[in-house]
Amino acid sequence: MGEDKKSLLQEYKLDQDNELRFEVESKGEKVYLTLKNGMAEIFGTEVVKGKTYEFTSGAKVAVYTWQGCTIEVKGKTDVIYTAKETPMVLYSNCHAALEIARTESEKENKRGPITMTVGPSDVGKSTLTRILLNYAVRMGRRPIYVDLDVGQGCISIPGTVGALVVERPASLDEGFSQEAPLVYNFGHKNVDANTKLYNMIVDQLAVTVKERLEVNKKTRHSGVFINTCGWIKGEGYKSILNSGKAFEVDVILVLDQERLYNELVRDMPNYVKIVFLQKSGGVVERSKHVRSEARDQRIRDYFYGTIKNQLYPHSFDVKWSEIKIFKIGAPPLPDSCLPHGMKPKDHLTKLVSLTPNPGILHHLLAVSFAEKEDDDVILSHVAGFVCVSNLDMDRQTITLLSPQPKPLPNNILVLSEIQFMDSH
Structure with missing residues (x-):
């Protein structure tokens, strides 16, 4: 009975500051979402009222509303529930503080804030980075997105680090528009395969990003958002310190790990602001198999495109x-x-x-x-x-x-x- 019920058309009324979370796991399954009234966003991208969005297997979605809304969901989800506790207000406060820093950088004609997100695997680093990038772009900013996580390769493919100027919010199915990304090949899916090479490439990427900031005034004031990988102990921690130094970060957002937060407070220069944030309750731990499938999918998309945008x-x-x-x-x-x-x-x-x-x-x-x-x-x-x-x-x-x-x-x-x- 429960199975049939989930595959019917369902309507959800969300109160303000609530989040509808769902996952689509079964292969070949499609779930359709439509915003009926009110306002909502998915990871910082606004949901257009009346437009139907399609999500396929592997999708993990959180629809958040600041004021309240009604959402219609059609199709079979593996998990679907409304969460009343979310860290979105905290994330929004981070955005507000960064926006103040960006406005100041315009007045004083200096570089905007360089923000790095760190934490163990599966705490929502990429998602937080995406939310903050989307919020910045919605304010008319043009920040640089830097991805140092070679395990997933959000900007190019796994095994690479890269940077991208973000000019518009991420689309819900395709992510950020991949126009002219700057990509460096590391060639491994784990940093520990060759930390010396990894740090060299990160240093080189940092030099190039800083050059880009010098050339473009709008981007210089908009700043940089850096996503990192989940290896935070030993050499992994040293790599975080190295990345922070190479990019001359101003702000480090630490997700879900107080020990890492305290170590960074101890080891980073005093002028770097280190902020501890809770992870969202909607964050899902991924198994090795799921990670490996996601990597293959990234490479498949690179050569063949996506359902919406096929490549030959x-x-x-x-x-x-x-x-x-x-x-x-x-x-x-x-x-x-x-x-x-x-x-x-x-x-x-x-x-x-x-x-x-x-x-x-x-x-x-x-x-x-x-x-x-x-x-x-x-x-x-x-x-x-x-x-x-x-x-x-x-x-x-x-x-x-x-x-x-x-x-x-x-x-x-x-x-x-x-x-x-x-x-x-």
Whole structure:
């Protein structure tokens, strides 16, 4: 009985400061949401009255209302309930404080606030970042969104860090508009795979973001929002400190962990404002399997687009002689074999030339903007990604799946540890 009931059309009347939360888990399931009256928002994006929004499997949605509203939900949800306790007022206060700082930065013609969100996995860091970005954009701001979470890759694909100027609120199904993002390839889904390389790339991204802030006045006053990954202990904590320093952050929002909050208060300079925030009760813990599926989906969307915005990737052969493939990081040498003065850790950021071999099948390759084969390759941002779908050892050709037709924008390609099995 309960099952049938959930799949019917239901109407929810929300009081002010309430949130309707629902999840769609079953594959192929679709849930439709319409705002009948009042005002509502989803993660800081306004819901248009009378428009029907579609959510598919994997969606975790929270519809919040400041004044009260009526919502109609059609379709089968796995979980649906109204929450009276939400941290939205606290999040809104953060936005208000940042808006004051942005207004001051305009008056004094200095840089707007640089805000970093930190905390363990699954506490809602990406969601909070998204809400604050949306609120800023709705005030007419043009902030930069920086994503340092290589596990999910919100700006490009997993295994990358990137930055994007946000000019309009995120659409409910597609997220922020991905026009001309700045992307650096890290090539692993966990920071601990190569923290030295990760910190180098973050430092480089910070330099480039600061240059962008200098060039554009509106963006300079709007500031930066940085989302980080959930690794907060040991080397992970050091990476947070490194990122904070590299971007010269003014504000750190700590979600859900007092210990992390206290450590940052102790270790960050006094002028950095550190704010402790509770996580939302609607935050859902994701299993390894769910994370892995989400990563695959991000890559699939990169090549094939989404249901609303389909893309038709190209597949073509390239001769081995026409490209150069590199990987970053060589096997460590014992100390006795190292040249005098070389540190054993240097191998982590060494560029190694690869001959195409079956081991690279299904791996992603970053198309580098680098001109030459020296350090440039490691610290260059990338034009995009291709996937190795076949290898012909006899003909010495490699078949690539690519978002755009031949020729490749550059012949320098960098191997990513991340794989994609193309099921189309």
